[in-house]
Amino acid sequence: MLANWLNHQFADIDKVMKEKNCSFREAFSHISPTSVEKQYKDSELMVRGFIDAVHTEGDEVTLIDYKTSKSSEMRPEYMLQLGIYAVLYEKEHGKYPKKVGLWFLKDTKKEVDVTPKLVKDALFEIEQIHYATESTSISDYPKKKSPLCKYSTGQCDFYNICMRDH
Secondary structure (H helix, E strand, O other): OHHHHHHHHHHHHHHHHHHHOOOHHHHHHHHOOOEEEEEEEEOOOOEEEEEEEEEEEOOEEEEEEEEOOOOOOOOHHHHHHHHHHHHHHHHHHOOOOOEEEEEEOOOOEEEEEOOHHHHHHHHHHHHHHHHHOOOOOHHHOOOOOOOOOEEOOEEOOOHHHHOOOO
16 A cells, blocks of 8 residues: 555656656655644534645645545545535635545545535534434433454443443
């Protein structure tokens, strides 16, 4: 995965060097994100996310999330994640990014335009999640023990609280 990503990076650097007639250092700077692993959160929406890379070129912003998935398909859950990232970015910066995308490390980068539908769908899903989880009664949230409760490298942060009755 890393070799694939590096090959793409070198190809992008080479392309920029030729297009802009610039040095390796200048081309590297041009393709480098303006920020990495930046947390965005909104207390009104009660949502947060960590955007892996924010790329800015002029007035155009692209948000990228890195994926190690076996498949490089833009699945609905990924589109929701990208829509939420666009909403969070707008809340902090007052404008939507132009594009959002995924860097499938085994394959390539895929980007989509930020559209009113992408934003509307993300806001709708956020609203639905809040509606479905507004109860304060613990009985409305039954335990669903799964392999994610305890896994090879540790356990869920809430494992001792959740499983203390077992």
